[in-house]
Amino acid sequence: MINEVLVPILVLFANVITTAVIVQFILGLLISFNVVNYHNQLVSALWTALNAILDPILAPIKRRMPNTGGIDFSPIVLLLLIQVAIIILSYVGRQVG
Structure with a gap:
């Protein structure tokens, strides 16, 4: 079940x-x-x-990253x-499914 439904949906979300x-x-x-x-x-x-989509995801990473000047490595x-x-x-999908 997990291998057939949940894992492909999560992989699709990750690809987006x-x-x-x-x-x-x-x-x-x-620009x-x-x-x-x-x-x-x-x-x-x-x-x-x-x-608007990526700032909530990147903000926690930016807070934990050291200051590198003008280069942003968070992406x-x-x-x-x-x-x-x-x-x-x-891996989990193969083990459970």
């Missing part, structure tokens, strides 16, 4: 969060290098939505934690 982190990173680079303009309504809406830590969680979930 991973995609959101990657899109936020790329959009942040495009900072003036490739896209933040005053564009679509860019602004997408940036605001991604921050990388989140991606690593998501991959570890997927590995654990697949």
Whole structure:
């Protein structure tokens, strides 16, 4: 039961969060290098939505991370934690299911 239903749903959720982190990173680079303009309504809406989704997840990681100056490593830590969680979930799913 867990292997057939719960694990794939949790892996799908993890993949959605991973995609959101990657899109936020790329959009942040495009904004900072003036490739896209933040005053564009679509860019602004997408940036605001991604921050609203990811800030509650990234905030606890940012609080525990040491100060590294201008570089934010919390998305990388989140991606690593998501991959570890997927590995654990697949292992538990195989053992239980």
